[in-house]
Amino acid sequence: MDAPINSIEDLISEESFLAWYYKTDPQAVERWNNRIANDPIQKKLVDEAVLLLQQITIKEERVDAQRLQIAEERLTKATNPADYNQAATPVVTMRSRRTKWWAAAAIIFLTSIGVWQYIRTTGKLVMQTAFGETRQEVLPDGSQVMLNANTSLNYRKWKEGADREVWVNGEAFFHVKKTAQKTKFIVHTGHFDVVVTGTQFNVINRNSRNNVLLTEGSVTIQGEGQEVHLQPGEFVEFNNTGIQKKDVNNAPVLAWTEHKFIFEKTPMKEVADLVADLYGIKVTLANEAAATDSLSGIIPNDNLDEFVQLLTLFKYDVEKSDKEILIRKRQ
DSSP: OOOOOOOHHHHHTOHHHHHHHTTOOHHHHHHHHHHHHHOHHHHHHHHHHHHHHHHSOOOOOOOOHHHHHHHHHHHHHHHOHHHHTSOOOOOOOOOSHHHHHHHHHHHHHHHHHHHHHHHHHHTEEEEEOOTTOOEEEEOTTSOEEEEOSSOEEEEEOOOTTSOEEEEEEEEEEEEOOOOTTOOOEEEEOSSOEEEESSOEEEEEEETTEEEEEEEESOEEEEETTEEEEEOTTOEEEEETTEEEEEOOOHHHHHGGGGTEEEEEEEEHHHHHHHHHHHHOOEEEEOSHHHHTOEEEEEEEOSOHHHHHHHHGGGTEEEEEOSSEEEEEEOO
């Protein structure tokens, strides 16, 4: 099995992936199709890489013989520098399958350079976690962020004295560091922005769930023509009526930072959606009794198999395969 690739930058630098994307090598297409079908983590990364490639506007030009020859020579130098430095030999035109391979490789090589330049010049940086993974990171200003499973955090290189902006898709807990210039730290989500100078808070931007819980300091929530100020312990969510404050128990919201779930009469539909989001697996409530039930209890969230085993102690029969979890309430 091919070794997993853990970042978009590495993925779009992989020649076999570009051969799959541009369909220039049937073997690469078949290999990557199988890989995507059998590895949900890699599929998520591939989907993000495809979106990035689609955002790049490339003016299509005919690859003339001279440009192709130059690309071949650059590829040869990159793959076999020792031979390249030897005495030059005449270039022989080859009309065979090898010619097609070189043509495809040259196009891939030139394209990959363009993509790398795109990432370098935009300065876009990405942090992301896989399904079932949580991770602690330190941002360039010294602020700390903990990412829940299936979460990405994007930002561009910050200029001194300018606002520090990040974009979150998933769930993250921030401990923002104040700067000498007292610059703002702004977290962008799908429906609102969280504006802070130095504080601790949890933010969710996942599917239909968009909320913020403040644990220390103060923040301002801006969006949909509204501006809401939060004090420690306060919680807001975005719904059909806009940004609304709500009273919540902080413990279930922050439980993931301690690698556990805390359910308090949580509808099983919410439990199923949460597990599907965090582990990348389909969760089906197999009967009406399960679909209308609720769950209360504390369950570790860092091991899916352990979660399934413990769920059986709560009056459920659970069947797990590689692609689906089936939950049925015992009669």
